[in-house]
Amino acid sequence: MRYDVVVIGAGAAGLAAARDLSGAGKRVCLIEARSRVGGRAHTLHLPTLPVPIELGAEFIHGEPDETFAIVDAAGLLVYRLPDDHWWARDGELQPLRNFWDQLDGILKRINKRRDVSFAHFLRSRRNLTERQREMAINFVEGYHAAHADRMSALAVAGEADEEQEAPKQFRLGRGYTGVFDWLRAGLDPERVDLRLGEAVRTIRWKEGDVTATTTKETIRAKAAVITIPIGVWKAPRDQEGAIAFEPALPEKEAAVAKLEIGHVVKIVYHFRERFWRDDQNFIHTTNRFVPTWWTAAPARAPILTAWAGGHAADSLLAERSDTRVDRGLDAMSETFDVPRKKLDALLVAAHGHDWQADPYSRGAYSYAGVGGIGAHDALAKPIRNTLFFAGEATSSEQTGTVAGALASGKRAARALLRR
Ligand SMILES: Cc1cc2nc3c(=O)[nH]c(=O)nc-3n(C[C@H](O)[C@H](O)[C@H](O)COP(=O)(O)OP(=O)(O)OC[C@H]3O[C@@H](n4cnc5c(N)ncnc54)[C@H](O)[C@@H]3O)c2cc1C
Known part of the structure; x- marks a missing residue:
């Protein structure tokens, strides 16, 4: 079958995009390499501890609309930190x-x-x-x-x-899990196929047509939303998690070269x-x-x-x-x-x-290297109404945050729906 959209990565950006796209009636295949959603947010709930343990994202920086819209819709507890x-x-x-x-x-x-x-x-x-x-x-x-x-x-x-x-800085009472549970619960089961534990290896594309080859299968769609982290963008082609684009994307390679991976x-x-x-x-x-x-x-x-x-x-x-x-x-x-x-x-x-050692993150989050102003926006730019890009590294205003990733996923979905 041919999907309307294949979304690569089920972190904040990919889930936000898939949720909005399926809500607008698109048939979506959401492919995630790990066996869980959430990407660089990963909350542990221990029976012996009343507060969650955040291995990745923990804070809400400021009062970003994207995160607080979910907090409100899902009725999540957030509390402000003493500064x-x-x-x-x-x-x-x-x-x-x-x-x-x-x-x-x-x-x-x-x-x-x-x-x-x-x-x-x-x-x-x-x-x-x-x-x-x-x-x-x-x-x-x-x-x-x-x-x-x-x-x-x-x-x-x-x-x-x-x-x-x-x-202002906030924490979620039950951790970021609540945000991801809400995003995932909003994926229309009639329209979204979520594949966990499948890494995309190759994307062959031409205008209006995308073929994604994963470690398990081949998926066709009319468009793709790519949300891989900056570390994965930079990984050599033969490494686990890395994606080969055919034809190649020289403008994205140039943008990626100007962005650095935080450790x-x-x-x-x-x-x-x-x-x-x-x-x-x-x-x-x-x-x-x-x-x-x-x-x-x-x-x-x-x-x-x-x-x-x-x-x-x-x-x-x-x-x-x-x-x-x-x-x-x-x-x-x-x-x-x-x-x-x-x-x-x-x-x-x-x-x-x-x-850093995790093949599906390969670092913390992106930042602009010297001369790299504008590189986040360059990475965000869609290609021929077919390839759309999201993820914190495509956000110039909220780089390196969950809010930036959510906003970028919504932005990519909007652009795709406007085509
Ligand atoms: C230790 C740490 C602490 C942080 N603290 C905060 C914080 O306090 N507040 C905050 O706002 N932000 C924080 N961040 C940053 C925040 O976690 C990220 O900005 C945000 O989660 C990124 O979301 P994303 O969707 O862009 O990427 P990701 O969450 O990385 O999602 C991308 C997804 O793509 C998948 N993927 C990768 N390669 C492939 C492939 N080939 N095929 C299929 N799937 C693939 C990955 O498994 C992943 O699930 C922190 C990050 C780290 C590492």
Whole structure:
């Protein structure tokens, strides 16, 4: 049979696209390589813990319409996080006041005329204090999971221009599962065939005609929505997950070359009891393995999350996978000034997922490299009303977020329906 649309990837973007397309009467084949939907959002619900564990996406950044529309429609519980930040120095935690204002003050100094790497920008501003430099690096390598020596300073500056006030951050009470359950429940069963555990290997296409060959079958459709992550776009053709386009897509290859893949290691530590203060939420340090921590605040759950992006992630990834949890505990002991022995005695479990080694993500999320402004939009552009593109890497405004992925899936569906 020939479908109206084949959608590749059942993460936020693919599910949002498939839901809107099937709602508009299209016959859709939604192909997902993993045996689950959700992509880079993956929630664990443990019987011993009342709060969920998020191995991937956890926060809602700001109040994006796309995510909150689902929150409202599905009646999900969300709660706002206290926006307090702390610096760990010499075994002491000091409050870091006006975190976002201070950061904004630094980012506003980026020269808008010529793009350089963020690290180059920092080096060229000699009047920044050591503390300001550390804070800026911590932000770019943490929040963007970027390598400061690769990320476009202009891309970071653009973001500072958009932010008028401290961004609000939210968490979902039952985790991102609720969002994905709602998306999946909205796929019209009469019109959507969801194939799990099937990776697309090749897409042969001409105007109005697409043939997708998967690891199990061949599927024909009039159009395709492609939502693979930036890491998969960049993977060599012979690697698991990679897709070969026939004919090739040189304009997409050019856009992909200007986008970088963020690296991240996130480890969620579950303890028998809390040993940190209730008002401590985000903790920043210069530790080479774990520069950022957060608690479950305002929930009083005994959960502490280690977050390493960019170079810190690389340092952890260079360790054997079974010693990463240990390195994190050493870093925690130093940052919170708690003996390692005590941490070992209190630890119940540590949870994580290696997003770099996972063939269907191959990294965290995208960011613009030097000269890469415009590359997200170039990747988003449809080709001959037949190939449509979605996913966080096609969102210039909400790159690297679930909201950006949802918006991109809806945008691709709208464009396809307008043809
Ligand atoms: C550790 C971590 C923490 C994060 N934290 C946050 C956060 O707090 N807040 C936030 O908003 N965002 C966060 N993000 C980013 C967020 O998870 C992503 O931006 C978003 O989930 C991307 O959705 P997507 O649909 O674009 O891609 P994905 O979710 O990656 O979906 C793409 C799908 O395509 C599938 N696929 C890949 N190759 C093939 C193939 N060949 N054939 C078939 N299927 C294929 C994949 O399996 C995947 O399911 C985080 C990401 C990570 C890794």
